[in-house]
Ligand SMILES: NC(=O)c1ccc[n+]([C@@H]2O[C@H](COP(=O)([O-])OP(=O)(O)OC[C@H]3O[C@@H](n4cnc5c(N)ncnc54)[C@H](O)[C@@H]3O)[C@@H](O)[C@H]2O)c1
């Protein structure tokens with residue numbers, strides 16, 4: 305009988321489902337990492353919320369663990385690469401608490417507009433502070449939405465109902481979807497300049513960390529009010545404190561902090577600062593939703609092998625799985641490549657298969673392309689929800705199957721539609737199982753997409769490779785593999801280099817400054 309540990313506080317219905325389905329379950333919450341390490345070895349499944357940190361050390365101490373289920377959305381408390389490396393599936397429940405969290409953002413917006421917590425506290429102290437709390441209306445005001453995914457779009461619809469104008473910044477929001485949502489799509493600077501209220505609804509990624517930095521806070525309208533119900537780290541807390549002390553930011557509400565639990569913060573005690581202890585998902589309804597979903601999903605997997613809402617593996621039937629797996633790895637790499645290179649400009653995606661690939665079920669291949677492409681923007685995208693999310697965001701997704709014989713025995717081509725035209729990448733399977741890139745934006749190039757890679761576009765000229773090698777060598781960056789292609793002799797050339805570890809901004813700048821370099825980008829593959 306499989307055994308599951310519930311290590312964070314969860315609605316009791318989760319444990320009841322496990323028992324009903326014949327799974328042994330322990331509910332042991334509040335353990336330290338050391339205590340968790342000591343017991344995790346006995347379990348096949350782990351059900352968590354955000355408090356349990358599933359680190360590599362925990363995973364290393366869990367030889368029997370097969371699946372982790374997050375009763376909620378964000379999985380930044382799980383080391384997914386480490387879980388994948390150990391063959392542990394990570395699942396979440398992507399929609400169960402979205403409405404609740406959106407409502408918390410709206411509640412905090414109102415609390416800021418009318419200074420409700422402080423007015424309540426002073427009234428209960430017997431001060432009857434009738435003249436001390438002049439608020440503002442939200443009607444007619446502009447809400448700047450940073451991130452227009454599941455939660456952001458619910459916040460937008462509620463704000464529109466409150467007769468606010470909504471301006472949204474989200475690289476993945478297509479113009480059509482923006483029209484459908486009734487919001488104005490804007491770049492970040494425009495949003496910052498226009499918004500009376502700003503709410504954040506993105507995951508924490510390298511692109512979104514400190515998206516409200518000191519510099520960006522300075523670009524906001526004087527008197528702006530800010531709400532973060534997404535992830536700590538999206539707002540620079542020290543810069544926010546300064547901006548509030550100076551009076552530039554009129555109010556801020558944080559449900560999430562860089563350090564959680566946040567037992568101390570320079571923001572505590574700042575006038576017009578409101579906070580809650582990561583309560584975004586804490587309603588009866590949301591907790592029942594996510595508890596039921598996570599228990600069903602874990603049980604399905606442990607009992608029948610069914611995979612739903614997995615973030616690190618495709619959902620597959622037992623028969624199709626072995627044939628499709630290498631194609632999906634190739635498709636995900638190609639999607640990730642175009643996502644990292646063209647992400648915010650992509651309006652549509654076409655996935656073409658030919659040769660052996662054309663004999664297979666194309667849906668999982670397309671889903672893998674979309675998962676790779678959108679994972680650049682959200683760590684919660686998986687093969688199951690990627691096609692749905694793409695549709696919801698108005699991405700035009702096409703599938704083409706060619707019967708013709710091509711240059712390769714098998715080929716997957718991904719073409720993205722962007723404002724500057726169609727751009728395409730293609731790959732094949734080497735030795736029937738190893739994914740390999742064979743074409744990049746019209747240039748023939750052969751490369752394995754793995755680890756940290758540098759993408760460089762330059763003018764083909766003698767001596768360039770030597771200068772590039774010296775620049776990287778002087779910076780102590782070791783080149784693993786080197787792949788080169790060019791359109792014509794002396795024309796545009798493209799280089800893909802795998803490097804041993806991340807490359808810092810100074811090195812990227814130094815490469816940018818080499819004669820003939822047009823584009824430099826650091827890419828990351830699983
Ligand atoms: N406070 C809480 O208790 C609570 C509860 C639920 C979810 N959350 C968090 O809220 C966040 C949003 O959840 P969701 O379900 O809406 O996720 P989602 O994946 O549906 O939406 C995230 C959106 O952010 C956009 N995005 C990514 N990078 C961006 C960037 N650089 N600039 C602007 N937009 C960018 C994506 O394109 C996507 O549309 C997640 O971080 C989640 O963990 C917090």
Ligand SMILES: O=C(O)[C@H](O)COP(=O)(O)O
Nearest residue numbers: 353354355376377378585
């Ligand atoms: O990402 C989420 O789902 C939220 O941050 C909720 O976290 P919680 O389950 O710890 O309340």
